Amino acid sequence: MARTTRIVFLGAGSKAFGLSLLRDVLSSPALRGATLCLVDTDRAALERMAELAGHLNRHMDAGLVVESTTDREQALPGARFVVNATAIERNRLWKLDFEVPRKFGIRHTLGENGGPGALFFTLRTLPLVFDIARDIARLAPDALFINCSNPESRIVLALRKYTGLKVVGLCHGLSMSRGDIARILGLAPERVSVVGAGLNHAQWLLRIRDHETGDDLYPMLRAREPKLAPADLPLTRALFRAFGYWPTCSDSHLGEYFSFGWQAGESGYDFAADERSREDLDRQISAVIDGGPIPGGWLSPSGEGLADIMEAVVQDRPRLLQSAILYNEGAIPNLPSDLAVEVPAVADAGGVRPVAVGALPDPIAKLLAMPAHVHQLAVEAAVHASRDLALQALLVDPVVNSIDAAVGLLAELWDANRPYIRPCL
Template sequence: MKLTILGGGGFRVPLVYGALLGDRAEGRVTHVVLHDLDSRRLSAVTRVLAEQAAGVPDAPEVSATTDLDEALRGADFVFSAIRVGGLEGRANDERVALAEGVLGQETVGAGGIAYGLRTVPVAVDIARRVARLAPDAWVINFTNPAGLVTEAMSRHLGDRVIGICDSPVGLGRRIARVLGANPAEAWIDYVGLNHLGWVRGLRVAGRDELPRLLADPDLLGSFEEGKLFGVDWLRSLGAIPNEYLHYYYFNREAVRSYQQADKTRGAFLADQQARFYEEMKRPDAAALTAWDRTRAEREATYMSENRETAGAGERDADDLSGGYEKVALALMRAIARDERTTLILNVRNQGTLSVLDEDAVIEVPCLVDANGAHPVAVAPLPDHATGLVCSVKGVEREVLAAAESGSRATAVKAFALHPLVDSVNVARRLVEGYTDVHPGLAYLV
């Protein structure tokens, strides 16, 4: 089976390959094609993968190419993890927004809109090529903003594109762990959009254990989200929000913390990864060791500004292991082998949330089999969550409309309607600032 990884020179690709190395079952991936526009990064990541595969019998073959059509032909699965504009683009997203006093995070608020505006046209081109060159392939999208990009691609690929994210997986795992339950045996009642969802229940053997967690202040304050949001706020919500909702519930504090930081997250990662890829220019460099060291630092500093604002302290060691690669592998196994499973995924709504239309991509538990991912029926969201979900989905639709039409006015509308952008004039200045620094937004007129 052939897996094509778009963004194959990306830093997190070894996580995916490491998961594949542990899969010994029949029908596993036997050939991995890495595609990237940067041949230097492709070479570096290929070296890391080669060291990972050393001594592993029948490790999946790895090849690399800068030719997108060549990479897609004959693919059974396409894993999309591209970053349009690179980390320099992410740093610019943050910088322009913070200069206007609004959040610049890569998937939330102004930064997420800017990232979406320059990513959607590229993702749509990829979807059209997949439809033409590999019509039977399944596309697994991890490209951010994941829900928005998945929806853009679904307009050309239908349900054969599925978005994944590690945030809900990590959240469910932490809740189960603190309750003394096995995450693999727990049913997680999670619903929302990508980076905008809530755990409303966690069932073990048919019993919802979340009320027990919410009733125990010590237990509730003992894990990441309890520390991040505070016990009182979680009890008021009656649910455990995705960590990215910290940007909404504590927006003023988050913006201030980001403005006071020595470097934005994007600038930090750009410098960090530049050192890694520079080190990989040395033929004698231990590629896997260098990658592992850099990855550990990356994971330890994840959302550090938010944790500092909340006084949450350092991340627990169990939360430093990632997880999206496990979701991707479980998804491929379920489809390729009809190994039925349940995963929290980004898929078309299909009536799951009545407040959104059929084609709106949402993030919910899905039953997965050889025919793809099927969203599970969920209870309606409370009013406060419904309002936020509908508002942000409306913004996503304006981003898609702007990307399709090239309308600058529609781009301004997308920014202005976002709950974390507080002025139409700010929205206009954001569009000016982003078009000044991003050549990929020159299409907006």
């Protein structure tokens, strides 16, 4: 079956995520013989990743057919999976998303998935995503759309609510928190089993167990947590002590949703470090393409979960996914049904479906209710390109601390994003 499988990767010029996808697809025996088509509008970046893909494909004897094109309409016909990692002027506009609200007195952490910055991320991203969705509906109507771009929850919510697309979002946030728990408890990560539920970047670990013994690890975590250094995940730990469950997936991401989140730090994303890491990865890629040794980690799955979904669909063998972003529809009954939530899921030939985890503890559901409503309003503002709805989304957001700030930052960031804002329907 894999020989008839076509995987289309949009945004393949992304070095970091491009490498993750290559690792997952190339290391999966179940996908041997599949066609992997890389797509990006940046021809130079695309050619580079295609060269790397061909090199790794030969080295690993993965048996894939690797193609590349700058034209997604050429790539899509016959696709079984469409993986999205696209972004619009990612760093330039993200900097504005962070800096402009600060100029108006907004205290926030990242400006990516929560707070006013996330509204504009949504406004400029959804029109592109809906263009892609229309192409998929026309050229590959049975494809599964796997979203790996932020703002994850809002993209999944919008597509599921307004299109017939089969869609799932993937994020490694739960794995990050699982690693934090393992570090705190002094255990190997594979010994820690977790079940999380909530919003993307704000899941709560409902269960933490020892994978080998089945023992509940929460008592040990409660005993170890007070002994950690004060600077070690202070916001996460404060919420853990207040609500009794460990939240994901980092202080800066978690803090984006709450009025007090700035206490996790107000320095924003480290763009300089991001650039250095990209330059370092670029040098590694060049060395590998030139025949140098391949880093060991590049020859094994990335842990993103892409291969798990594709294998389950291609082989029609149900597989439990640790975490996926999906339309709620009762998976968490005390959050809105028309919301994208992050919960365990099951994948098979029929697609990916959420596992009903039951109600969240009531105080946690109430804490997440306002960010949930912000997600819904931001999607409506973007889908309809409505400035009025955008202002309402800002005024509902607990991160926004004044009407004047909302009006001022809306004017400036709307203008900055104007080339990309348009109705999606």
